[in-house]
Amino acid sequence: MSKESSYGRKNLLISIVFAALIFFLSIKLDPYNQGQLAVALMMFIGILSIVLLTGASGQISLGQGALMAVGGFAAALSILNLGFSIWFAIIAAVLAALVAGLLLGIAAARLSGPYLAGTTLVIALAIPSLATRFDSVFAGDVGLNIDFGNPPGWLTSLMGEVGYEQWQLLATLPFAALALFFTANILSSRTGRSWRALRDHEIAASLAGVKISETKIFVFVISSGFAGLAGVLYGLRGIVGPSVYPISLSLMLLTGAVLGGIRSIIGALIGAILVVFLPDLIEWLMGFLSPSEQVANYLPAMISSLLLILTVVLNPGGIAAGLHHKKRRH
């Protein structure tokens, strides 16, 4: 017990330091990069959902984008139809995603490996298509407009002028820090150990008293909550619609998770920053070579896919595993 509460204090400290670092970084950045960093934090929350699901418990999902869509739509509908403030809408979104995760988990607990991957891939395509099917509710391809609104008065009186991109970043930051704290606590607790036991050896885990099906469903529920949170924040950038949560979003989250290190929280942060800023970096580098338009369009996808293959084949633990490895040698 005392050991776990000391972990909790350490995790709280790390989360506060994380929030402070991003906060000071946000002041130094220009509006474009503030917006990009906000997206990176949203991806960080989304990738944490994969760290919990795939990294910790060994279940794969190619449908995290669909759960993000559930969060986004729940928030948009509660803001536009019920007049919720964005903070209550975020809570509604997470609750909706938890319910969706429960349903998904009940179906998914029976599946593993390629079966689970294929099923979640179909889900990633089917859920957003519901938005066009019932377009009187979900506004179809046009999408529903929601946004972060204006920064509150106390913030502007405290910090002076706060631009819209900076407000996006500052509104996202507490949720990212909360997600970090929550994930770190789960992974270092008894719950996290039972998830890892499930991943490493199902039979041994069940002999040690881990309830297999219940635990798998529980992992899906928690992971979906994270995805829903990422989804509502992503939608609050301006629009919620099927084109905002395409299948490529799910694959981008998975790519980020694997590149950074699928079993590591730091890896999730590295991966999120990579997938968001890599296209900018490539574009900047391309500026010196002035390639044709088609090369410029497809090069980011090419490079991130190549990195994904190389990581899986050469260094499956991702960048974070490389960091830990070096640390251990000292």
Add this chain to the structure above:
Amino acid sequence: MDIFLSAIFSGTSRGAIYALAALGLVLVWRGAGVVNFAQMGQAMFSTYIASTLIAHNYSYWIAFIVALISGGALGALVDLAVMRPLGRKRSSSFLDSPAMRSTVPVIASLGILGVLQAAAGIIWAAEERGFPTPVNSLGLVIGGKSMPFTAFDLFVMGIVFLTLAATTYFFKGTGMGLAMRASALNPEVARLSGIRIGFVRTLSWTISGVASSLAGLLVTPSANLSPNTLDLILIIGFTAAVVGGLDSLLGSVIGGFALGLLISFVNVYDAPEDIFLAILIVLLTVLIIRPQGILGSKGVRRV
């Protein structure tokens, strides 16, 4: 009644193509124990090669043969460059649990899909192109009455049954087929019996590559060719393979036709937007009620 008949015929001819895609997935699953999510990306790539040849005034049949060869070569390349090195890492701490061993190749195949789609975009500018058929694709006229199916539909179905017969004979009737089944069932014992596992695996990737490039060649006349066109075929092919039982060749073909009919009926009597939902419902129903599929191997099977 006419609508019903034409739904049946279009469903059967589309189903034949889904059957080929499912067959390709089953071949790699049986031979190497991997569900290849890059499969239709490979097919897209080889179809672009054929399309380029046709644009340079080569005949359809030369382009057809070249596409099949390049499809097979691409399958072999995927195995040699990615899957075999990945298999060698099975002793690493990251891949030491069954859950991760079945998950990591899926991630790798998604990476391959991304590379192929980006490469096609860079090489062929991602322009949508049409693709010709080798035979007439207007309704056949028999006894003065226009039929709801075309010569091309008959051609597609002929190819599917030919492929099914050839692969079934290969698995059941030849020594190499036996070696493939053995190495998928128990790699260690197969290796000890003198089977060259690596070669056998690469061979099944190659055959699957040929089968899926066939699917690509036959489906593109009715859908324009672009780097992403065949993604839908992968989803349907996967569902068809699961419906049939992921390790049964005949089952996957039956699954393909069943899915073809289902999608055709959803298209005609409901709305095209519901296709994904229908696929999802079929997939979940099969996985929950009969996880081994229609013809999958019996016995306790954890999916």
